[in-house]
Amino acid sequence: DGVSRHIAVDLGASGGRVALGTLRAGRLEVEILHRFPNGGVPVHGELYWDILGLWREVVHGLRLASTHGDIASVGVNSWAVDYGLLDARGELLGQVNHYRSARLGGVMERVREQLSDEAIYAATGIQFLGFNTLYQLAAEPPERLAQAHTLLMVPDLLHFWLCGAQACERTNASTTQFYDPLTGAWHRELLARAGLPTHFLPRLVDPGTDLGPLSPEVERETGLRGVRVVTPATHDTASAVAAVPARGDGWAYVSSGTWSLVGVEVAQPVLSAQARALNLTNEAGLDGTTRLLKNVMGLWIVQECRRAWDADFAGLDAGAAALPAGGPLIDPDDPQFLPPGLDMPQRVQAFCAQTGQSVPQTPPEIVRCVLDSLAHRIAEVLDALETVTGRSLRTVHVVGGGAQGEFLNRLTADLSGRMVVAGPVEATLIGNLLVQARACGGLKDSSIREVVRASSESQTFTPAGGDKGDSRERFRRLTVVQGRTES
Numbered sequence: 001d002g003v004s005r006h007i008a009v010d011l012g013a014s015g016g017r018v019a020l021g022t023l024r025a026g027r028l029e030v031e032i033l034h035r036f037p038n039g040g041v042p043v044h045g046e047l048y049w050d051i052l053g054l055w056r057e058v059v060h061g062l063r064l065a066s067t068h069g070d071i072a073s074v075g076v077n078s079w080a081v082d083y084g085l086l087d088a089r090g091e092l093l094g095q096v097n098h099y100r101s102a103r104l105g106g107v108m109e110r111v112r113e114q115l116s117d118e119a120i121y122a123a124t125g126i127q128f129l130g131f132n133t134l135y136q137l138a139a140e141p142p143e144r145l146a147q148a149h150t151l152l153m154v155p156d157l158l159h160f161w162l163c164g165a166q167a168c169e170r171t172n173a174s175t176t177q178f179y180d181p182l183t184g185a186w187h188r189e190l191l192a193r194a195g196l197p198t199h200f201l202p203r204l205v206d207p208g209t210d211l212g213p214l215s216p217e218v219e220r221e222t223g224l225r226g227v228r229v230v231t232p233a234t235h236d237t238a239s240a241v242a243a244v245p246a247r248g249d250g251w252a253y254v255s256s257g258t259w260s261l262v263g264v265e266v267a268q269p270v271l272s273a274q275a276r277a278l279n280l281t282n283e284a285g286l287d288g289t290t291r292l293l294k295n296v297m298g299l300w301i302v303q304e305c306r307r308a309w310d311a312d313f314a315g316l317d318a319g320a321a322a323l324p325a326g327g328p329l330i331d332p333d334d335p336q337f338l339p340p341g342l343d344m345p346q347r348v349q350a351f352c353a354q355t356g357q358s359v360p361q362t363p364p365e366i367v368r369c370v371l372d373s374l375a376h377r378i379a380e381v382l383d384a385l386e387t388v389t390g391r392s393l394r395t396v397h398v399v400g401g402g403a404q405g406e407f408l409n410r411l412t413a414d415l416s417g418r419m420v421v422a423g424p425v426e427a428t429l430i431g432n433l434l435v436q437a438r439a440c441g442g443l444k445d446s447s448i449r450e451v452v453r454a455s456s457e458s459q460t461f462t463p464a465g466g467d468k469g470d471s472r473e474r475f476r477r478l479t480v481v482q483g484r485t486e487s
């Protein structure tokens with residue numbers, strides 16, 4: 001009947017979803033069947049993911065999907081860099097660590113000293129972030145690595161549990177900082193130079209690879225029959241970028257959620273000294289593209305503040321928007337904002353006090369300070385991307401859950417002086433579903449982005465002209481004073 005149905009599992013740092021996608025006549029309908037919370041579990045000084053709890057929620061979501069007619073495939077995407085280690089029988093060895101864990105403090109510095117930034121960046125093109133898999137492995141007890149038979153990234157681990165196949169999908173593998181973007185293979189030599197083993201690295205597969213049927217056990221538990229496990233772009237950001245509804249090349253994207261991933265799509269990795277100095281990353285995208293981007297701290301700071309206040313976001317956003325411009329600013333990418341903690345509002349206040357600014361007091365004042373700062377940072381990164389690529393980036397597509405934040409969209413337009421096109425909010429699910437649909441032969445003559453444009457709506461924010469005051473310059477000086485590692 002020309003209809004194809006697929007299930008996408010999207011695991012985010014603060015919540016997960018299981019969704020049913022129905023592709024009919026070149027349009028995709030997305031129905032979210034199950035939502036569940038996610039977050040770090042602090043235990044005995046360590047921070048983990050509740051991977052078994054996530055698995056249970058995924059299975060529950062699949063069971064809900066089983067009553068919706070014939071389903072062709074299922075695929076999982078998640079955040080990047082985190083992994084599970086399996087023994088030779090395929091059993092999980094220990095826990096899945098959380099990338100915001102304090103155990104990683106100082107490890108990156110040691111490895112960078114040992115290998116040199118030039119060598120690591122030339123080999124991988126990946127931005128230096130203390131939680132990259134490279135540094136997580138360097139922080140592992142050697143005996144645990146020796147015992148490990150297979151390393152699987154989080155989505156790969158769930159695919160393994162769904163169908164029994166062990167493979168790492170490329171878009172997420174590229175975030176490890178031991179993947180070679182030029183050859184498309186693991187960079188075993190880099191790991192070896194860091195004194196790390198490589199025997200546990202499995203085969204790499206592309207987005208859109210059929211890994212096999214659901215296992216009999218999963219079929220029994222879910223009631224699904226005849227469903228294939230097909231890899232999407234398993235890195236959530238890669239799925240979201242695949243679903244940016246853009247045309248031509250004068251555009252950038254912000255994949256907006258816990259993080260704001262600010263970037264462009266390019267044909268080849270950019271490994272120049274300038275890209276390294278700006279700490280831009282070259283992550284693998286769909287169909288051999290490169291996601292040249294940078295992590296900006298994103299809505300994380302606001303999410304942690306909300307957790308501390310137990311407050312509703314919509315109300316806070318409106319309160320923040322009602323305040324006058326020109327207030328205090330933080331450097332959202334300062335490492336002190338990375339770890340979780342109910343003291344996040346105090347961290348924001350302390351930053352303002354230490355930099356001689358007025359100290360925001362109420363929740364709306366604090367949120368305003370964070371959103372202003374985020375928009376400034378996004379604008380700064382967009383300018384850097386223009387410099388590095390030589391492109392003129394007039395339009396910014398904001399996709400993902402954060403695209404619902406109208407006030408941040410408005411600030412981004414105003415402070416960057418660019419047109420912001422917001423939506424789709426469900427870009428990650430849409431990208432995940434359409435890569436599966438294409439792999440299953442369901443996307444006849446249209447491209448993924450054409451289907452996205454036909455299936456979703458967006459809202460446009462035009463930059464306000466006029467005087468922006470001195471805030472841009474104040475922001476720049478602030479980040480220099482705080483001494484971020486990049487120039």
Ligand code: LFR
Nearest residue numbers: 078079080081236237259295
């Ligand atoms: C966004 C994201 C980013 C990655 C960060 C940590 O959800 O996947 O792309 O840098 O999470 O894994």
